[in-house]
Amino acid sequence: MLGDPRTRELVELRSGLEVQAVELAALRVNDEALQRMRANLEAMQKSVDDLAAFGEADAASHREIAAASGNVVLEELLPSIPRPPWINSLASELFTRKFSSHAAALGYFDSVG
Template identity: 75%
Template structure:
């Protein structure tokens, strides 16, 4: 490490200060975000390693890792594999957005985000029922096939699940709704990834998605509304169960 890099690392560590062992991921993210957007650190600066940030803040490395993942989603930092994590340029322009979304990283905002996502998913599928194309339905059919083939590979299952929902959002024809859903899904990513814990959950989720697909294929607004509302109810319970277990 160069002298300048070492000095930068020391400066960042000193500025952050210790948080104590009881801190949660959201608090770590907010502390990092507040400092990174303060103007005291130059764009393009390479951040200290996870272990150094964890030691400076007095928290575990997993909390720092998840906080940095959230800040990457928000556009505050960029991760360059094999090189490190860097502060992005133009962060000051993102400040209003990042402060707004950053407040949603912890309890009770997680529950409120889950509640909001449910309503937006229902609205998206209602719009998609009237606007979805045959090409989009074909892609969703492929998503369902991928989910069925990966009931024992939960990471791949979740990826196909996300693609299915993204197709619905796109088919809604409402760009604002699409972007809101994408932002919310990104902020909930950690808990969504943990929501499915076994093949039984995956099989139940697959059945729910098939019901949604069949209603979309028929362009039946009432049926698709009921199907998505039912799916969001069970999906939200699974997600919050994983969240509660981690607290």
């Protein structure tokens, strides 16, 4: 499915759901989840030159935010929307953007909490 014209639409859908997950997680996150999110962010930063490790840390970050949203449907739905296979191959180009957006989410959690 990711090779067809709907790839862009899937990316847009997933992005919108991730924003919703961040907004809900900001209202419901606990200290333990925040610590795991910080650890995932640190792992992303340390593994920018290791695509597999970077991808896993990024995916773990998204799973943690979805779990912290407190919305089980959202938590189950997000992983069912596949990420394009090329997303992790762009780690070096996307790192600054992804790292900044993840850091901004943590800052948002801190400001709301």
